[in-house]
Structures are given as C-alpha cells and as structure tokens.
Amino acid sequence: MISLIKHCVKALLYGIIGGCVVLVIIFVLFLESRPELKVWHEVELDAEFTANSPAGSLEDYLAMEDQLFAQLDERVYSRIEPEDRRLINRYHRDSLSNPDRWSSNWNRTFELPTDVPRAGVLLLHGMSDSPYSLHSLGQRLHSSGAWVIGLRLPGHGTAPSGLVRVQWEDMAAAVRLAVLHLREKVGESPLFLVGYSNGGALAVNYTLSMLQDSTLLPLTGLVLISPSIGVTPVAALAKWQARLGRLLGLNKLAWNSILPEYDPFKYNSFAVNAGNQVYRITNEIQSRIEALGAAGKLNRFPPILAFQSVVDATVSTQAVADGLFKKLPVNGYELVLFDINRVSEVEQVLIKDPKPGIEAMFHDASLPFTLSLVTNASEKSYDIVMRQKQPGNSKINEISLGLKWPGGLYSLSHVALPFPMNDPLYGKLNPDDSTMIHLGNMDLRGERGVLQIPAADMLRLRWNPFYPYMEKRVLEFVRLGNP
Numbered sequence: 001m002i003s004l005i006k007h008c009v010k011a012l013l014y015g016i017i018g019g020c021v022v023l024v025i026i027f028v029l030f031l032e033s034r035p036e037l038k039v040w041h042e043v044e045l046d047a048e049f050t051a052n053s054p055a056g057s058l059e060d061y062l063a064m065e066d067q068l069f070a071q072l073d074e075r076v077y078s079r080i081e082p083e084d085r086r087l088i089n090r091y092h093r094d095s096l097s098n099p100d101r102w103s104s105n106w107n108r109t110f111e112l113p114t115d116v117p118r119a120g121v122l123l124l125h126g127m128s129d130s131p132y133s134l135h136s137l138g139q140r141l142h143s144s145g146a147w148v149i150g151l152r153l154p155g156h157g158t159a160p161s162g163l164v165r166v167q168w169e170d171m172a173a174a175v176r177l178a179v180l181h182l183r184e185k186v187g188e189s190p191l192f193l194v195g196y197s198n199g200g201a202l203a204v205n206y207t208l209s210m211l212q213d214s215t216l217l218p219l220t221g222l223v224l225i226s227p228s229i230g231v232t233p234v235a236a237l238a239k240w241q242a243r244l245g246r247l248l249g250l251n252k253l254a255w256n257s258i259l260p261e262y263d264p265f266k267y268n269s270f271a272v273n274a275g276n277q278v279y280r281i282t283n284e285i286q287s288r289i290e291a292l293g294a295a296g297k298l299n300r301f302p303p304i305l306a307f308q309s310v311v312d313a314t315v316s317t318q319a320v321a322d323g324l325f326k327k328l329p330v331n332g333y334e335l336v337l338f339d340i341n342r343v344s345e346v347e348q349v350l351i352k353d354p355k356p357g358i359e360a361m362f363h364d365a366s367l368p369f370t371l372s373l374v375t376n377a378s379e380k381s382y383d384i385v386m387r388q389k390q391p392g393n394s395k396i397n398e399i400s401l402g403l404k405w406p407g408g409l410y411s412l413s414h415v416a417l418p419f420p421m422n423d424p425l426y427g428k429l430n431p432d433d434s435t436m437i438h439l440g441n442m443d444l445r446g447e448r449g450v451l452q453i454p455a456a457d458m459l460r461l462r463w464n465p466f467y468p469y470m471e472k473r474v475l476e477f478v479r480l481g482n483p
Contacts, residue, residue, distance in 0.1 A: 035258050037251055037252060037255075037258065038080075038081075039075070039076055039079050039080060040076050040091055040160055040161060040261060041160055041258065041269060042251065043075050043076055043161050044165075045068055045071045045072060045075065045159065045161070045162065046071070047064055047067035047068040047071050048155065048158075048166075049065075049068075049154050049170065049173075049174055050170045050173075051167070051173040053173075056177075057180070058149075058177050058178055058180070058181035059181075061109075062109060065152065068158060069158065076091050076159055077092075077093060080092060088262040088437060089262070090261045090262065090263065090264050091159075091261060096435065096436055096437040097263065097264045097437045099264040099265060101264075101435060101436045102264070102436065106132035106135050106150075107130040107152065107156075107264075107265060108152055108157060109131060109150060110135070110138075110149070110150045111147075111148070111149050112139070112142035112146075112150075113147055114142065114145060114146070114147050116145075117147035118146060118189060118190075118479070118480060119141075119145065119146040119147070119186065119189050119190045119192060119220075119478050119479060119480060120146065120149075120182040120183065120185065120186035120189055120190070120192070121138070121141050121146045121147070121149070121182075121191075121194055121478060122151060122178050122179060122192070122193050123137070123138050123151065123194050123195075124153065124175065124193060124194065124195040124196065124199030124200070124202050124203055125151075125152075125153060125156070125196055125197075125199050126196045126197025126198045127198040127274050127277070127278055128160075128163065128266055128267040128270055128274060129265070130152060130156055130157040130265045131150035131151065131152050131157070132266075133265070133419075134150060134194060134196055134225075135150060136418070136419065136420055136423060137194065137471060138150050140471055140475070141474070141478065141480065144475055144481070145480055146478065146480060147182065147185050147186050147189075149181070151175065153171045153175075153199070154170040154171055156267075160267040160269040160271065161271075163267065163270070163271035163274040164254050164271045164273050166273070166274070168201075168202075168205075168277040168281040168284075171198075172202060172205055172206065172209075172281075175193075175203075175206050176216065179191070179193075179206065179216075179219075183217050190220035190221070190478065191217070191218075191219055192220055192221050192222065192223060193206065193207075193219060194222075194223040194225070194474070195223070195225070195227060196225040196226060196417070197225070197226050197227065197228055197314065197414065198228045198277075198278055200225065200226065200227025200228060200229070200306075201229065201278070201281045203222050203227075204227065204285055204324065205284065205285055207219060207222060207301060207302065208285065208288040208292060208301075209288075211292055211297050211300055211301065212288070212292070218302070219302050220478075221302045221303040221304065221332075221477060222302060222304045222305075223304075223305050223306070223307075223474050224304060224305070224307070224308075224320075225306075225307050225308075225418050225470075226307070226312060226414050226418075227308070227315065227320060227324075228278050228282055228315045229285065229315070229316070229319045229320045229323045229324050230282055230286075230316040230320070230322075253272075254271055254272060254273065255269060255270065255271055256270045256271065256272050257270045262437065263437075263439060264425070264436075264437065265425065285324075286323060289324070289327050293327055298327070298329060299329050299331065303331065303332035303333060303477075304324075304325075304328075304332075304333045304334070305334050305336070305473060305477040306320060306334070306335050306336065307336045307417055307470055308320050308337055308338070309337070309338045309412040309414065309416070309417065310337050310339050310340060310354040310358060311340060311354060311412075311413075312414045313414060314414035317337075318357065320335065321361065325369045326367070326368065326369075329368055333368070333369040333370065333391075334369060334370040335370070335371055336372040336373075336470075337372065337373050338412045338417075338466060339354075339358070339373055339374060339375035339376070340354070340410055340411040341382075341405045341409060342375065342379050343376055343380065343381065343382055343405065344410045362387075362389055363394070365393065365394045366392065367389070367391055367392070368392070369391055370388065370389070372387070372388045372389075373388075374466055375387060376405065377400070382404045382405045383400070383403075383404055384400075384401045384402075384403040384466065385398050386398070386469075401466075403465070403466055403468070403469060405465065406428075409461060409465065411461070412464060412465075412466075413460050415461075415462055416462055416463055416464045417464050417467075418464070418467075419440075419464055420463065420464065420468075420471075421463050421465060421467065423440060423463055424436070425437070425438065425439055425440065426440040426463050427440045427441075427462075428440055428441055428463055429441070439462060440462045440463050
C-alpha cells in the first residue's frame with residue numbers, strides 16, 4: 001500500500017511538472033507568434049543617461065539627450081524598412097505621427113523660464129510616456145508665473161527599446177539633477193513636483209529619500225495625478241518572462257505588447273521590464289514609508305494634492321489611499337477622486353462597483369486626509385458636485401462645480417486625467433490640421449480581430465472632461481491662485 005501511494009504521488013508530481021512544461025511551451029509559442037520586432041524594438045541607444053553616468057547637472061543631462069536624439073535619428077529613422085514607411089509610423093519622417101510635425105518635439109525635456117519666478121515646478125511623466133503628457137499643465141503654470149521643467153525620463157521619448165534596459169534608479173537620479181537645477185533657478189521660491197502615473201511614484205520616492213538624506217533639497221509640496229503607489233502582484237512575474245526569453249534567445253519575450261508605433265509621444269509597445277520597474281519602485285516606496293513611519297519621521301512629509309479616478313486599469317486606486325494617504329499624519333493632504341457617471345446606470349454592468357469603498361472612507365472619521373469626490377449631484381443629474389470631508393470630521397460638504405458629464409462617458413481612465421478636452425492629439429474634437437494624427441476620438445468600426453490596434457485602446461478615454469477643475473486646484477495648491 002505504501003509503495004502504491006509513493007507511485008501515485010510520483011506520477012501526480014510528474015504529471016504536474018509535465019503539465020507546467022506544456023503550459024510554458026504553449027505560452028512561449030503564443031508570444032512568439034506575435035508581430036516581428038522592428039528596429040525600434042531592438043536598437044541600443046548608448047547615449048542614454050543612467051544612474052552611473054558622469055553627468056553632474058541638468059546641463060550635462062541635456063547634452064547627453066542631444067547625443068541620444070542624434071543616435072535615434074541615425075540608428076532608427078534612417079534605417080527603417082521600406083514596408084515601415086507608413087502614414088502612421090512615428091519613425092517615418094513623412095508620417096502623420098512624426099513628432100517633428102508638432103510645434104515642439106515634446107518627447108524631449110523642455111524648460112519654461114520666467115524673469116521673476118513665483119514658484120518652481122518639475123513635471124514628471126509616466127512609464128512609456130513623454131513630457132507631452134503634462135505639457136498643457138506646464139504651460140498654464142508657466143503663464144501664471146512658475147519656472148517649469150518638463151523632464152524626459154531615461155528610457156523615454158526615443159524608441160521602445162529604451163524600456164528594455166532602463167532601471168527606476170536611473171529615473172530617480174535624473175529627478176535629483178532636475179530638482180537641483182530648478183532650485184538654482186527659482187532661488188527661495190516654493191518648489192513643487194508634479195508627477196503623473198510612474199512620475200508620481202518618482203515624486204513620492206524623492207520626497208521619502210529627502211526625509212532620509214539631508215543633502216537632498218526640500219520640497220514645498222507634491223501634485224500627484226493617477227500615481228503609481230501600488231500595482232498588481234502579477235507585475236512581479238514580468239521579470240521571469242524576460243529571463244526566460246534571454247535563456248531561450250527569444251527576444252519577443254521581453255515584450256508585453258508589440259504594436260505599431262502610431263502615437264508620436266507615447267510608446268505603444270510595452271516592455272516587461274517597464275512593468276517590473278514600476279513594481280520595484282512601488283515596493284521601495286512601501287518599505288520606506290514603513291521605516292520612516294516607525295521612526296516617526298513622516299510628519300515632515302510635505303503637503304500633497306492627488307487626483308485619481310475611482311476606476312483605473314493601470315494602477316491601484318485603493319493603494320493610493322491605503323498605501324500612502326492613510327499612513328501620513330494630518331498635514332495638508334488631499335485625495336480627489338473622480339467617480340463614475342452615476343446617471344449612466346453603468347452600475348448594472350460593472351465588474352465591481354467602487355461605491356462601497358468610497359462610502360467606507362467617507363464614514364471613517366479617523367481619516368488623516370481631506371477626501372474629495374467629484375461626482376453626480378444625484379443619480380438623475382449630469383451636473384457635477386464635489387463632496388468633501390475634512391480629516392477627523394464626519395461632516396460632508398457639497399460644492400457645485402458648474403460642470404457636467406458629457407454624453408456617452410461612463411468614467412474617466414488612467415490615461416485621461418492630464419489632458420484637456422481640446423488637446424490637439426488626445427482631445428475630444430478633431431483639429432482642423434490634417435497634417436498630424438489625432439487619437440482622442442478614434443471611431444473605427446468593423447470586424448474584431450482584424451486591426452493590430454486593440455479595440456480596448458480605441459475605446460479608452462484619453463481626455464478629462466473635468467480638466468478645468470483639476471487645473472484650477474493645481475494652480476491654487478502651488479500658490480499661483482486663479483488668474
């Protein structure tokens with residue numbers, strides 16, 4: 001009997017191992033069946049800044065950036081295959097997606113100086129994005145008196161291959177150079193970081209590092225837009241997919257998605273390493289928050305104004321509240337949540353309604369931060385109000401915002417928040433200029449499984465109907481008022 005049990009266990013074990021091997025083989029074959037990699041997926045641009053680069057200033061960083069874009073021109077634009085010279089390939093000079101068609105190539109670091117800066121603002125974009133994602137907000141801040149820098153983070157703005165090798169430590173090192181430069185330019189004026197998505201994680205990481213390292217320059221406050229404070233644990237598996245690809249010599253396994261590069265200011269292909277770096281930095285943030293909280297040093301964390309959609313397919317909305325705001329003391333922190341459109345009756349088809357979690361926070365009198373919810377005035381009204389609860393208080397105040405939900409929208413999205421409705425690339429209305437691609441209102445109808453561009457990407461909202469409210473709040477937070 002014992003021998004029989006051993007044989008059965010051994011057979012079961014071999015069966016499990018064999019099944020796992022078969023699943024891995026099927027997984028690899030599926031990934032290898034995707035479109036072939038292009039020059040922009042495989043090129044190595046060795047002029048890119050890293051944490052080990054000798055650059056000691058933002059000027060040095062920008063000099064390296066000049067070399068980097070010269071390499072991009074030589075090694076990608078000049079070497080694309082004839083079949084890739086298409087109207088919507090950003091790496092084809094005559095394409096509608098060529099970034100040089102815009103008034104400025106927003107893939108590069110930009111600086112907006114002013115004679116008498118009332119504030120200094122450093123803008124940090126998200127993973128796979130470029131400085132374009134925050135350029136509208138940056139221009140508005142500049143017109144109100146701020147000296148603004150939109151930093152191109154390492155690995156970004158050039159070719160998607162940059163995301164295969166970049167480390168979050170490279171980005172953090174670039175942030176430190178930009179903060180130092182900005183402080184030199186604005187003198188004693190207030191200094192703020194504005195971070196979108198992974199840029200929000202980098203802003204929080206710098207602030208936590210500042211609390212541990214007295215040589216880092218202090219900040220006046222942070223503005224976080226859809227910040228990456230927590231991501232799904234599945235992201236931790238990304239590095240194993242890449243390692244398997246290197247082991248087998250299969251380069252496609254380094255990619256989560258391999259898509260046409262039709263967006264001039266954001267990579268459409270996404271490397272698994274990029275997801276791993278987001279996972280790594282969010283883990284680092286949680287470790288530092290725990291350590292600083294235990295040491296009683298979080299009371300020096302500067303004020304935060306954060307904006308987050310209650311539904312977000314990229315980052316964890318709950319982690320923003322639980323992983324950051326609930327762990328900070330009462331010190332001028334506010335989390336603004338954008339609710340779903342309650343008039344659309346979308347609750348009936350939701351996978352999970354965020355309402356219970358929101359109501360639980362509103363009923364929690366011990367919250368150490370201000371909670372604001374941008375939502376319908378009622379379930380029968382498209383009018384928008386802000387419901388707000390101050391820390392340590394159960395009273396909920398309601399303020400009309402003079403805004404309405406546009407027809408046909410049931411929620412915001414992760415990628416929508418930083419873009420106004422009139423954005424020339426991602427906005428609602430098609431611009432008059434037909435010489436540049438417009439992605440904000442794609443309406444392609446036909447059979448599924450035909451286009452390389454996923455239908456989910458075309459349906460995802462890319463602009464924020466409540467952007468004017470968000471912009472106004474940011475101007476007030478950085479002490480530039482509402483001119």
